[in-house]
Amino acid sequence: SVQSPKAQEFGLGRSLQERLMYKNNFPYTLLNVQYRMRPEISHWPNAQFYEGKVSDGENVSRPEYHLSSTHLLLTGEPYI
Numbered sequence: 001s002v003q004s005p006k007a008q009e010f011g012l013g014r015s016l017q018e019r020l021m022y023k024n025n026f027p028y029t030l031l032n033v034q035y036r037m038r039p040e041i042s043h044w045p046n047a048q049f050y051e052g053k054v055s056d057g058e059n060v061s062r063p064e065y066h067l068s069s070t071h072l073l074l075t076g077e078p079y080i
Contacts, residue, residue: 033057
């Protein structure tokens with residue numbers, strides 16, 4: 001978050017992406033499916049930033065997704 005009142009005055013409390021989309025009316029599309037985070041992790045940002053409009057992809061909802069990432073982390077294998 002931006003602490004400086006001067007920075008806030010210049011609109012730096014919002015990301016560049018937000019400034020381009022909203023202030024300058026650049027067209028944008030909100031993607032509505034996420035494919036990388038486990039559902040228990042994606043729940044919070046979805047609620048806080050996306051008004052619950054983003055759903056979890058099939059791949060992250062399957063039990064195998066959780067097992068494969070846990071296994072890789074425990075064995076020290078790189079997670080790609």
